[in-house]
Amino acid sequence: IEERCRQLTSRAPVVLFMKGSPAAPRCGFSRKICELLTEQKAPFDILADEEVRQGLKQPTYPQLYADGKLLGGLDIVRELAEEDELLDSIPAAAKAA
Numbered sequence: 001i002e003e004r005c006r007q008l009t010s011r012a013p014v015v016l017f018m019k020g021s022p023a024a025p026r027c028g029f030s031r032k033i034c035e036l037l038t039e040q041k042a043p044f045d046i047l048a049d050e051e052v053r054q055g056l057k058q059p060t061y062p063q064l065y066a067d068g069k070l071l072g073g074l075d076i077v078r079e080l081a082e083e084d085e086l087l088d089s090i091p092a093a094a095k096a097a
Contacts, residue, residue, distance in 0.1 A: 005052050010068035012045040013094035018062035021046060029074045033062045036077055040086045043094045067091050 009015045020026035022034040037044050044064070064071045071077070071089055080086040 001052060004049075006068065008047050008049060008052060009065040013067060013091040014042065014044040015047050015065045016044045016062055017047040017065065027061070029060070030062045033064065033074045033077055036074075036081050036086070037064075040081055042086055042090055066094075 009017070016033065016037065018025065018030040018033065020030055022038075025031035025034060036042075047065075060073050063073055064077055066089060072080075077086065080089055
C-alpha cells in the first residue's frame, strides 16, 4: 500500500488525497481544502483511490502532496493561503500546466 501511495502521489506535481471528490466532498475538511485551492488558483489532481485511503489510515484527511511529498492537511494549507505562501509551496511544473 505504501509503495502504491508513493506512486499515486507522484503522478502529478500536486495531488490532493481527500474523502469524496471536489464536486461531492464527503466531509467539511475536504470541502474547505478544495475551496482554498480553487480560490488560490492552485492546480491539483485528486487521489480518489478508496483502497489506498483505507489501507493507509492517515490520522486526518484531506492531505495535500506536492512533488510526491506531504505538504499538509487543511490547517497547513489554510495557514499557507492566509500568509500568501500557498502558491510558493506548489511546484512550478504544476503552475505551468
